Amino acid sequence: MKKILIPAIAAFVILLSSCGSDETTLSKAYEGHFLIGTALNRMHLSGTDPQAMPFIAQQFNSVTAENAMKWERIHPEPGRYEFGLADSIVDFAEKNGMQVIGHVLVWHSQTPQWVFQDSLGNQLTRDALLERLRDHIHTVVGHYKGRVLGWDVVNEAVEEDGSLRKTKWLEIIGEDYMEKAFIYAHEADPDAELYYNDYNNEERAKRAGVIPIVKNLQSKGIRIDGVGIQGHWHLDSPDMRVIDESIGEYAALGMKVMITELEINVLPTPAWLYGAEISRTMEYRDSLNPFVAGLPDSVQTQLTNRYAELFRILLKHDDAVTRVTFWGLHDGYSWKNNWPIPGRTNYPLLFDRSYGLKPAYHAVIKEAEKIK
Ligand code: G3I
Numbered sequence: 001m002k003k004i005l006i007p008a009i010a011a012f013v014i015l016l017s018s019c020g021s022d023e024t025t026l027s028k029a030y031e032g033h034f035l036i037g038t039a040l041n042r043m044h045l046s047g048t049d050p051q052a053m054p055f056i057a058q059q060f061n062s063v064t065a066e067n068a069m070k071w072e073r074i075h076p077e078p079g080r081y082e083f084g085l086a087d088s089i090v091d092f093a094e095k096n097g098m099q100v101i102g103h104v105l106v107w108h109s110q111t112p113q114w115v116f117q118d119s120l121g122n123q124l125t126r127d128a129l130l131e132r133l134r135d136h137i138h139t140v141v142g143h144y145k146g147r148v149l150g151w152d153v154v155n156e157a158v159e160e161d162g163s164l165r166k167t168k169w170l171e172i173i174g175e176d177y178m179e180k181a182f183i184y185a186h187e188a189d190p191d192a193e194l195y196y197n198d199y200n201n202e203e204r205a206k207r208a209g210v211i212p213i214v215k216n217l218q219s220k221g222i223r224i225d226g227v228g229i230q231g232h233w234h235l236d237s238p239d240m241r242v243i244d245e246s247i248g249e250y251a252a253l254g255m256k257v258m259i260t261e262l263e264i265n266v267l268p269t270p271a272w273l274y275g276a277e278i279s280r281t282m283e284y285r286d287s288l289n290p291f292v293a294g295l296p297d298s299v300q301t302q303l304t305n306r307y308a309e310l311f312r313i314l315l316k317h318d319d320a321v322t323r324v325t326f327w328g329l330h331d332g333y334s335w336k337n338n339w340p341i342p343g344r345t346n347y348p349l350l351f352d353r354s355y356g357l358k359p360a361y362h363a364v365i366k367e368a369e370k371i372k
Pocket of ligand 1: 066067070110155199230261276278335
């Protein structure tokens with residue numbers, strides 16, 4: 001008993017002190033507007049950081065598994081499913097009255113090579129790959145039936161110029177692989193929402209490739225509920241007008257719109273590395289890691305203003321925007337410390353490395369309070 005009580009009390013005390021006297025939280029402030037989510041990973045669940053889980057339950061009302069539901073994690077070998085970590089995430093969410101987002105069913109990345117091959121290493125036929133896809137989706141979505149609000153069914157299937165990404169899915173199955181994935185997901189959990197998710201799909205050229213995907217599914221009567229705009233953004237890009245316009249355009253198709261992986265990079269980064277094309281990286285240089293000792297006030301202010309402006313736009317569209325998920329719990333957990341350049345010290349989120357509330361946090365809360 002004592003073993004459980006002491007860490008629990010410690011976590012509670014730390015939590016109280018980190019939140020100071022601020023009674024509101026992100027999820028409370030945005031109640032009635034949209035869900036506020038975060039990405040949950042193994043480190044949070046491991047207990048090595050006792051603040052993580054209570055803090056998540058307090059600030060957020062939805063969670064996405066950062067990696068646990070990706071094919072290579074949840075289905076690492078033919079016929080072998082590893083649900084352990086993802087189950088813990090779903091259990092935690094349910095105990096705390098939070099929504100769960102399933103990420104992700106079909107992606108070109110983090111999908112093992114065997115998925116596309118037979119036992120001899122030969123490329124699968126269309127029919128065999130479709131059967132494998134159906135089995136995977138039915139098993140994973142079926143496992144969480146009734147417990148997941150919505151699934152990122154297809155992730156990152158469009159290139160920057162709007163053409164379809166040349167993936168194994170496209171090569172072996174053909175263009176209708178997306179239709180099939182949405183159909184299988186709907187069969188496996190008829191009540192789950194189904195999303196198309198991508199990065200940079202607020203940009204006009206890429207949007208022009210995503211919109212026909214949505215329209216095609218709609219024209220065939222295949223369920224699609226929403227479009228996820230990942231939101232791996234920067235201090236200087238994208239232009240807020242582009243975000244505004246893209247939400248309006250997806251909403252006009254009847255889509256729910258979600259910002260699914262939000263953060264704002266503050267470090268010098270060449271524009272060809274904007275987005276989330278994880279196959280691209282750049283070598284570390286000290287000159288590209290200027291804020292190791294702390295974020296200068298001037299940059300903190302830019303970050304704050306940018307978050308405030310973004311949430312003003314999201315609130316303006318709160319009839320269409322149903323969720324905003326931050327891609328990481330606090331600055332220390334962000335993938336942006338290691339991509340596209342490894343080993344940097346980034347500050348892209350609303351909480352600092354000690355769970356302190358950053359000025360951007362207060363600005364985001366203030367935007368919601370302004371319109372109460
Ligand atoms: O868990 C292993 C650890 O055991 C090992 O020592 C270490 C050595 O590299 O790797 C660890 O796994 C890493 C994992 O993140 C957990 O930190 C993987 O190498 C690394 O590839 C993985 O990166 C994830 C990336 O997707 C690729 O799956 C990031 O955490 C995750 O934030 C990122 O998320 C994606 C979205 O799913 C889709 N949109 C883009 C977004 C950013 O890339």
